[in-house]
Amino acid sequence: MELKQNIKLAVDAIVFGYADNKLNVLLIKQKFGILKNQWALVGGFVKDNETLNDAVNRELKEEAGIKVNYLEQLYTFGDNINRDPRFRVVSVAYFALINSTKLILKADSDAEEAKWFPINNLPELAFDHKEIIATAQLRLQSKLTYQPIGFDLLPKEFLFSELENLYCTILNKEIDRRNFRKKILSYDIIEETEKYGNKIKGRPAKLFRFNKQKYSKLHKSGFLFEINFA
Amino acid sequence: MELKQNIKLAVDAIVFGYADNKLNVLLIKQKFGILKNQWALVGGFVKDNETLNDAVNRELKEEAGIKVNYLEQLYTFGDNINRDPRFRVVSVAYFALINSTKLILKADSDAEEAKWFPINNLPELAFDHKEIIATAQLRLQSKLTYQPIGFDLLPKEFLFSELENLYCTILNKEIDRRNFRKKILSYDIIEETEKYGNKIKGRPAKLFRFNKQKYSKLHKSGFLFEINFA
DNA sequence: ACAAAAGTGTTAATCTTACACCCATGT
DNA sequence: ACATGGGTGTAAGATTAACACTTTTGT
Numbered sequence A, B: 001m002e003l004k005q006n007i008k009l010a011v012d013a014i015v016f017g018y019a020d021n022k023l024n025v026l027l028i029k030q031k032f033g034i035l036k037n038q039w040a041l042v043g044g045f046v047k048d049n050e051t052l053n054d055a056v057n058r059e060l061k062e063e064a065g066i067k068v069n070y071l072e073q074l075y076t077f078g079d080n081i082n083r084d085p086r087f088r089v090v091s092v093a094y095f096a097l098i099n100s101t102k103l104i105l106k107a108d109s110d111a112e113e114a115k116w117f118p119i120n121n122l123p124e125l126a127f128d129h130k131e132i133i134a135t136a137q138l139r140l141q142s143k144l145t146y147q148p149i150g151f152d153l154l155p156k157e158f159l160f161s162e163l164e165n166l167y168c169t170i171l172n173k174e175i176d177r178r179n180f181r182k183k184i185l186s187y188d189i190i191e192e193t194e195k196y197g198n199k200i201k202g203r204p205a206k207l208f209r210f211n212k213q214k215y216s217k218l219h220k221s222g223f224l225f226e227i228n229f230a
Numbered sequence C: 001a002c003a004a005a006a007g008t009g010t011t012a013a014t015c016t017t018a019c020a021c022c023c024a025t026g027t
Numbered sequence D: 001a002c003a004t005g006g007g008t009g010t011a012a013g014a015t016t017a018a019c020a021c022t023t024t025t026g027t
Helices: A052-064 A129-146 A160-171 A177-187 A212-220 B052-064 B129-146 B160-171 B177-187 B212-220
Strands: A008-019 A022-030 A042-045 A070-077 A089-097 A112-118 A157-159 A190-196 A206-210 B008-019 B022-030 B042-045 B070-077 B089-097 B112-118 B157-159 B190-196 B206-210
Touching: A008 A052, A008 A129, A008 A160, A022 A042, A022 A052, A022 A160, A042 A052, A052 A070, A052 A089, A052 A112, A070 A129, A070 B070, A089 A129, A129 A160, A157 A160, A160 A177, A160 A206, A177 A190, B008 B052, B008 B129, B008 B160, B022 B042, B022 B052, B022 B160, B042 B052, B052 B070, B052 B089, B052 B112, B070 B129, B089 B129, B129 B160, B157 B160, B160 B177, B160 B206, B177 B190
Parallel strands: A008 A089, B008 B089
Antiparallel strands: A008 A022, A008 A042, A022 A112, A070 A089, A157 A206, A190 A206, B008 B022, B008 B042, B022 B112, B070 B089, B157 B206, B190 B206
């Protein structure tokens, strides 16, 4: 078969972080090339002998120096033929979560700068990256309600109030504190530690830990995680 | 930027049909080329100036002569580098539903044959198409429970028992007839017609129709469709 | 009259929602 | 003692699950 196809394949990653009660997106600014001085998602072209998955992980490492906690394929953007002004590029977008609280992003190198932006205050973005981020945000919101992925945005040990806040922030909803705690605890997938968080004010709060093994086991035997308040 | 990338981009469609209480998948057999005498999904390479969406629709028309009722992107298969023995091909798989009961598939042309296969009795398949179909089946099962896509597998006017059966078959579950009917009717998105189905035995049954407009309106105002029985 | 599938209600159990006060600490 | 956030229980309402008999038709 003679096949002359001139489409390039790229991957892009939408990396979400959560800090200071805000949902952030990781963006990079390249100092050279077509993207000079424009903020964009982490991403790049796929190599001939590289899986898509390897490609994203490589870009995450190269461009931001990070390894994410959660990664899944989001959507393949290929219906806008001119999304890249240079030539036809189809991009497989990935959705990633990371505990960003103590993360040090790759410092300004010669090549690029990586920075967190609150999702409600994004800069001008390259290509169709704004649309990609919007798609990712919807995925995050819906997935949060039926898979315990919120924990991948928090440190290993976290306060109940942090978890609660994460849900309220990302879902943009008020959630009853008592009902929320009751439901999460009823699932028996997080465990109390002996430690306390170091909040400055108020009564000290216990730190909790997500038990991923326990969740996996429950999940396999048909358990459905669900957080879905009015 | 100098970019030498040698990856080809294809689309594949998993078309589901429902007939005789069975879930079927549409497969084609090409009489020439690499796929000679192998059953495979409808699909092919994307043209340089064609959206992904146009590519799938074109293949559906060319290879099977059909227009589907429902189409959405499923997943992009690009982690198995050797999924195509010829060269590196990344395939964007689409998930499609069609009312197959009265569908006449493109008859044996010189080029190919299109045929329905029960999902529980698939032939040997080309490439990684078995895996793609498995992914699609999971998507169908989960989507059926939270979006009214079952109607896209039925004729415009259908019997309640057909709908019920479709759910039982695809979800592989027994569902209480009374509770099912009660719940579906409570959503107020299907309407009774004046007509009766032409079953041979038993009491005549009314035909129903899905009111898509009504569903869209409800959906926009926050209504959630959900069919989720123990 | 019988076989076959359609149509229909009620009750108990479970889950969800709404709601407010006391607790432990630092200042 | 007061300010701050942490921790907890209960009752009403809504939803779900379990369950079986009657109806309409063709033979």
